[in-house]
Amino acid sequence: MPFRRMKLRQFSMRILVALLVGGGLLLLGGVAITWQTVSEIEQDAESRLQRAQLMFDRTMSHARQAATNVAGMLDRPCADAAQLLREQVTTVPDVRSVSLATGHRVYCTSLYGEYDGPFNPDNYVDGQLQLLSGNAVTPDRPLIVLRQDTDKGSVLIGIDGYYLRNTLDISSKNSLIALVVGKKAMFGSGQVGEAPSPAEEGYIALSSASFPYQVATRVTEHDYLSYAWRHSVGSIILYPLLSLLVGLGTFWLMGRSHSPAEELKRALVAEEFIPYLQPVVAGDDEQWHGCEVLMRWQHPRQGMIPPDRFISLAEDSGLIVPMTSLLMAQVSTHFAPYVHQLPAGFHFGFNICASHCKDLSLVADCRDFINAFRKKPIQLVLELTERELIVADEVTDRLFAELRQLGVKIAIDDFGTGHSSLTYLQQFQIDALKIDQSFVGMIGTDALSSHIVENVIDLAIRLELQLVAEGVENQVQADYLRARHVDYLQGYLYGRPIPMKQFCKTLFG
Template sequence: MPLTRHRPARWSWRTLLPWAVAVIPLLGGLAVMNWQTGREMRSASQATALEVSRHIETILDSLAAAADQLLPKAGQPCSDVQLALRIEVTRNPFVRSTNLFDHNTLYCSSLYGDFDEPVHTRDYTDGKLWLMDGNTVTPGQALLVYRASQGSRGAITTVDGRHLLSALRLIGKDVQLQVQVGDHWMGSEGRVHNGTPPIADSAPVTVSSSRYPFSVHAGYAAGKAGELFLARYPAMLGLLLMLGALAGAACRWQIRRANSPRAELDRALQAGEFLPYFQPVVRQGDYRWAGVEVLMRWRHPREGLVRPDLFIPYAEHSGQIVAMTRALMLNTAQALAPHAALLEDGFHVGINITADHCRSLGLLDDCRTFLQHFAPGRVVLTLELTERKLIEPTPITLELFEKLHDIGVMIALDDFGTGQSSLNYLRQFKVDYLKIDQSFVAMIGGDALSQHILDSIIELSGKLALGIVAEGVETAVQRDYLARYKVDFQQGYLFARPMPLDELLLALAARPGSARLPHTAPPEIMRG
């Protein structure tokens, strides 16, 4: 029910939405940063692989140049060309050894001179490159061999694998790198393996040389993306967390604001959900209706009729009661005016006001608007002062009450005897009626002290020449007791409960001299 203190469901959408609003930007930002990190890692892998590839191509250019220089000497006696082989080794820092072969037999080496070893073309990728896992001189140490041939003759140059290893370790410190030549590959640990190199866990890239038959594989190990993410975006991550928290807090505030009692009352006021209910007030003697007290009721679209004790105190506390009362007065006037012929002259219409209504002269305009809906003398408007807020006798308040009396509006003290300011109000303001609180009426025939207080209030009203209204009359004993003490008016469930407009009109029409009521009219409203 609106304005109750029941807590919302623990996992309702109002609870979850702020979390979602806080988390969604964070997740979106993380996704973007993760994508950017991956993109940067792929770009770094690509750039590193290209740089390593170019470095190896530079080494191979030196090997190719030396091989091409020696190729015309292939087939000549080793004693004639051995010096030339050694000159190429000395001249080129990347060349470890040079060799010549004839009829697929290596016959001359810069290291040993005359030599005899078969040369198998199938060992070389595209007949040019061979990544070896060492030889008889340096077993287990990688070598990259370049072969240049012309017919069955040719030259072979080699480079120590440590040059390749330096490129893998120095160029790509944080990147996993492998050089592949045919079915052999080498990683940064320096060993030559057979088969296909493993694919990196993150940002895998393969760059193939367009000049030589080798390729470079690059990528990052598992977990590297997280390390780079935290290393590169700590400020952005903090900003996302802060923005997410602010967005969630703003969403929560907005939801609470949209679902606050103030917002709900404003919505109900705009929707016209506050309706007048009417409780008759009967006069002394014949108990005919002398008027009605207008009570505000809230017909909620989902909850139905809301109890006034759930929203009236909050409306008074928030100051919204002024606008709600203004709408109630206008609604009441517009509802009763077309049926004014059913009302006796001097028919009292009582409306509750609080201290908030007395802080400006706006209430005077509201009362004038109300009375303008009726012929002069047809309706007497009575404002009933409640004591939930103290009414201070400021110049504006005194002027307001004086002008209200000038236009015929009467003032009643509601729930007299229960508040702390009732006697002060009698002294400070011109009051026309006292309304005895129902708590005293309920003690008739019971609590002696409360009954003495009731008798004193009745006696006081007589001495001050004030009219008196007894509220909460529910039994014949109470009615008769009040009649015996000449109480001017009575009001309570004994005579009629608060009723909507259509029931009020039926009851007014059913009075003697008025149009007859339909047979379906409720019996409790036939007293009019």
């Protein structure tokens, strides 16, 4: 049904926009937290790498100074150079050993004095540095050897891994830092192993400008999450709550109305439009033979709103179509269980206007209404109102033809007051005329009105149309109309419009 589709569309749109707004805010918060976390953790990592590099450069500069101090001894016997070598170990910070080499042989060391051991310059990265996990004296204690090459040979300065490990340990606050020399790396644990691959996710490295080494770290996903939880836990909790509140607020605001038409849409979705039924009695016995279904607006704050305050706007906006669909669904749902208690041929009348004639959705609503009473058929009557002209075209021709096939009766409401009443008689196959209450109200007091009523009655007889008199409020009017064999009477004399439950209670006794 149109109103149900509209309700579903509006509710879906509210949900969608609320999700987009709330989700957008949540995404924005996530991006902000992620950007802040990534930015801060990378800045922290780079800062720690810079501090570590500064300390390593200082340590290696000490080694280079020691090498410079003894480089002049390369053409001297070991006996002459040994004392100076030992002095470097004693006086220069971070230096563990000093050795002299010529060609591919080490011939003098600070530890042994004269010595004869192999030496391969190719093992040094850029001919300057070699990272070892240990040596013959301390096999489990790593060291770095700095080589300073001269035209007379090489000076080899051993840097104790203890100092390097301390630097790594101090710098590895949030993520581990490694000292990378060629394909080997020393870690904060003091172990020497394979250097981490630069292709690893989160790999960050800083190269020394003075020596051929890098300090590197790897920031893992766990590091990011841990850092975010430690430093942004408030935002992590706040953004989802704020997104939820904003999403709910958006959903609520979209349900509010910012114009009369939007208020009608809101009320339609909330099913605030309810049917009031006014009895229609047979002219021969004045027994209830049908009813006209009238629309009322049960506003949650303003109470019951009469139709003259919203029907025109509903027709202008086209909302009258789903509103009528809602009314028909409510009536059929309520009365279907009582179908066997309804008087034979009981008819329900609904007002329709030009907006209903722009498509065929009315046919589907009428079919559903009639099918709800298939166990004991009723008569469905559509009353054409004249606030807006119904134009005869292919759509309206097909509409009325299909309604006719369903057995729906067509009546002209308030006949005699609109500019198009006679036109409708010519263009559409009409079954009944409803005499406007303004004429009925003047019966017995105004001769002109009485003549108009009589002329309408005469017209209906000639055209073989049924007649319904509206606005019957006293017995004089009723007697006048019954004496002229008007088929049906409707007015306060027989009952005011009342809610469905009250109508059923009265009808079924």
